Amino acid sequence: MRPLTIACFALTLAAATAHAQEPAKAPAATAAPAAVAAPAPAKAPTAKGNAETGRQLTYTCQGCHGVTGYKNAYPNYHVPKIVGQSQEYLVNALSEYKKGTRKHPTMQAQAQSFSDQDIADIAAFLSSAK
Numbered sequence: 079m080r081p082l083t084i085a086c087f088a089l090t091l092a093a094a095t096a097h098a099q100e101p102a103k104a105p106a107a108t109a110a111p112a113a114v115a116a117p118a119p120a121k122a123p124t125a126k127g128n129a130e131t132g133r134q135l136t137y138t139c140q141g142c143h144g145v146t147g148y149k150n151a152y153p154n155y156h157v158p159k160i161v162g163q164s165q166e167y168l169v170n171a172l173s174e175y176k177k178g179t180r181k182h183p184t185m186q187a188q189a190q191s192f193s194d195q196d197i198a199d200i201a202a203f204l205s206s207a208k
Contacts, residue, residue, distance in 0.1 A: 125195050127202025161207045168201035
């Protein structure tokens with residue numbers, strides 16, 4: 079196996095193990111009355127990104143996202159191209175993976191290691207790269 083494949087597998091396994099060890103959460107209390115407005119969605123971090131720092135941080139991203147036509151082994155799905163995506167989309171996606179509201183064990187494990195500044199830097203680089 080390639081070292082990157084082993085690393086991705088290890089990250090996925092670690093994330094799955096951590097998730098399985100979390101205690102079950104109690105069901106949410108009753109829903110709020112209809113007259114109460116829903117809170118506005120949380121805004122993504124607004125840190126200004128440094129593309130050069132982001133270039134250094136995205137080195138491991140290339141292992142999956144840099145391979146044309148790459149498909150993950152299990153489950154079998156296309157790995158999206160992230161170079162050239164909008165900065166806002168990238169910040170939102172990485173922030174959601176970090177919070178756990180967007181699900182993918184490997185991406186959650188990666189994003190949890192990033193600070194808000196790291197996310198802004200990564201987004202600055204990927205959105206400007208060709």
